[in-house]
Amino acid sequence: MTLANFFLLLSLILLSSSPFLSNAIDQNQTLQAMIIHACDKINDQDSCFSNIQSQISYHNPPAPTLVFKAALRNTINEANSAIDRLSQFNTLSLSNREQIAIDDCKELLDFSVSELAWSLTEMRKIHAGFQSPDSEGNLKAWLSAALSNQDTCLEGFEGTDHKLEHLVRGSLSQVTQLIGNVLTLYTQMHSLPFKPARNDNITTDFPEWMTDGDKETLVSSQNGMRADSVVALDGSGKYRSIAQAILEAPSYSERRYVIYVKKGVYKENIDMKKKKTNIMLVGDGIGKTIITSDRNFLQGWTTFRTATVAVSGRGFIARDITFRNTAGPLNRQGVALRVDSDQSAFYRCSMEGYQDTLYAHSLRQFYRECSISGTIDFIFGNGAAVLQNCKIFTRNPLPLQKVTITAQGRKDPHQNTGFSIQDSYVYATRPTYLGRPWKLYSRTVFMNTYLSSMVQPRGWLEWYGDFALGSLWYGEYRNYGPGAAIAGRVKWPGYHVIRDAATAGFFSVSRFLDGMSWLPATGVKFKAGLS
Numbered sequence: 001m002t003l004a005n006f007f008l009l010l011s012l013i014l015l016s017s018s019p020f021l022s023n024a025i026d027q028n029q030t031l032q033a034m035i036i037h038a039c040d041k042i043n044d045q046d047s048c049f050s051n052i053q054s055q056i057s058y059h060n061p062p063a064p065t066l067v068f069k070a071a072l073r074n075t076i077n078e079a080n081s082a083i084d085r086l087s088q089f090n091t092l093s094l095s096n097r098e099q100i101a102i103d104d105c106k107e108l109l110d111f112s113v114s115e116l117a118w119s120l121t122e123m124r125k126i127h128a129g130f131q132s133p134d135s136e137g138n139l140k141a142w143l144s145a146a147l148s149n150q151d152t153c154l155e156g157f158e159g160t161d162h163k164l165e166h167l168v169r170g171s172l173s174q175v176t177q178l179i180g181n182v183l184t185l186y187t188q189m190h191s192l193p194f195k196p197a198r199n200d201n202i203t204t205d206f207p208e209w210m211t212d213g214d215k216e217t218l219v220s221s222q223n224g225m226r227a228d229s230v231v232a233l234d235g236s237g238k239y240r241s242i243a244q245a246i247l248e249a250p251s252y253s254e255r256r257y258v259i260y261v262k263k264g265v266y267k268e269n270i271d272m273k274k275k276k277t278n279i280m281l282v283g284d285g286i287g288k289t290i291i292t293s294d295r296n297f298l299q300g301w302t303t304f305r306t307a308t309v310a311v312s313g314r315g316f317i318a319r320d321i322t323f324r325n326t327a328g329p330l331n332r333q334g335v336a337l338r339v340d341s342d343q344s345a346f347y348r349c350s351m352e353g354y355q356d357t358l359y360a361h362s363l364r365q366f367y368r369e370c371s372i373s374g375t376i377d378f379i380f381g382n383g384a385a386v387l388q389n390c391k392i393f394t395r396n397p398l399p400l401q402k403v404t405i406t407a408q409g410r411k412d413p414h415q416n417t418g419f420s421i422q423d424s425y426v427y428a429t430r431p432t433y434l435g436r437p438w439k440l441y442s443r444t445v446f447m448n449t450y451l452s453s454m455v456q457p458r459g460w461l462e463w464y465g466d467f468a469l470g471s472l473w474y475g476e477y478r479n480y481g482p483g484a485a486i487a488g489r490v491k492w493p494g495y496h497v498i499r500d501a502a503t504a505g506f507f508s509v510s511r512f513l514d515g516m517s518w519l520p521a522t523g524v525k526f527k528a529g530l531s
Helices: 003-016 019-038 045-056 064-092 096-127 135-155 163-190 212-219 242-247 501-505 515-522
Strands: 229-231 257-261 264-267 270-272 279-282 289-293 309-311 317-319 322-325 337-339 344-347 350-352 364-368 371-374 376-381 384-388 391-394 403-408 418-422 425-427 432-435 443-447 473-477 495-497
Touching (some): 096 135, 096 163, 242 270, 364 515, 432 443, 473 501
Parallel strands (some): 270 309, 279 317, 309 337, 344 364, 364 384, 376 403, 403 432, 443 473
16 A cells, blocks of 8 residues: 555544534545545655645645645646756757757746746645635646646657767656646636636727827838837947847736837847847838748757747737748748747738648737648647738648648647637648647637638548547548538547537637736737637
8 A cells, every 4th residue: 555545545534433523524535535636646656645744734724725835835846856856857958959958948948947937836826815816727737837838848769879869758657647737637626627717709909008109009001110129230229239239138027018129130049038028029011021030850959949039938929011031841840930028919021931831839929911831731739829811821731741730749638738729720731631630639619710722621630540530639620622521521439510609709819818817908909809
């Protein structure tokens, strides 16, 4: 008998022997079951159970929120330990790709630590009676992201002999399981599958409380813009490099910091770290302000690091900018834009590449009136992303390659992630599929979207064999155009022709992104509901 089961049995015996405590049996059973679940399927269950039990034993009476908070703290400690273990692998790496992959892993685990810490802070507020309408959405988003980061770490070892990957996988297995356990616990405690929509049919430009100065900053012409810094290739701004302007921007900013980037072709790679919060990049328009690079997989980079622009700081906004990767189809993965920024928004931007153009890696993202072009899986990742009024263009791949628009990476049914493509346009110029399941619970919907004639009658493509065909969730709702006919669509168990507005409404901005609280503050136009 494990120590965990011994504690559970002992507690039940003590409770059942006391008539004065009989009313507490059910609650104690629930709490003990939660503790055991928080430590499920990990190597050192006894230590895990003891750590959580010791943190709640001084509270009378204990509560489910205390168990959840203790489980979060235990998981954060394990994640920090995993970072320390990863640092020891640097000396074992034999190639530049392995070295980059190890560095990716440390940064991704650091993302997980932050997301778990945000969740713990949110739970403390809830326990203190300060729960906000955003609490549920925040916790699901942050825990979902924390669970996926370890997968991205391991994917970085593609193209190696996998020996070092096996060592890293062993170091990550416990923290990955713990995060999954915590996410499941939270879902069981707080999840509401279909929350009532809030003002679903309102098209919102600005909230009433936004100041006139903020509105001017967000929508005025560039000549009158109140920018905090200006980047210009001709020397007419403070900076000639966007990366330098971001480097010298304030860290952990609580207010919007606006960087105006004048027209020009900026040949640079930009990696905006998580401490650079509330940054806004404003250009002179698609095709005028262009950020471009050609980093790609065959040069030795991990997919995660091929991004021309990568943004991780919360609250990022981009407007009127082209993000481009020119690696071409021969060089395999080449990301134009990677997004790990929670509550980020992109307005009138263009993402141009071939394989893996837009990496919607994690957290909540919104795209409005953007253009995305590519060949294979060119909208991919495991963020919770809504694309609204966007244009999707296909490009010519290599011979024998099949064009697939999306490859969504949801790995756990409790994650809040997925892609919702709404009121958009798919302009396919060669045989094209709407998506294929990258991970087991892949989730993607196309709603009210024009599909050109080159969208294939089957609509969707397998990843390999029958992988995920019963566990994925793919849907189409009221699409139109010559490629929208559903008669010939795949017959997979996980594919759905959505016929009711209630189901489709779950994938709207107000519900899928919990966007009615944070999105108006970006100043980006959006439609909250379906119509």
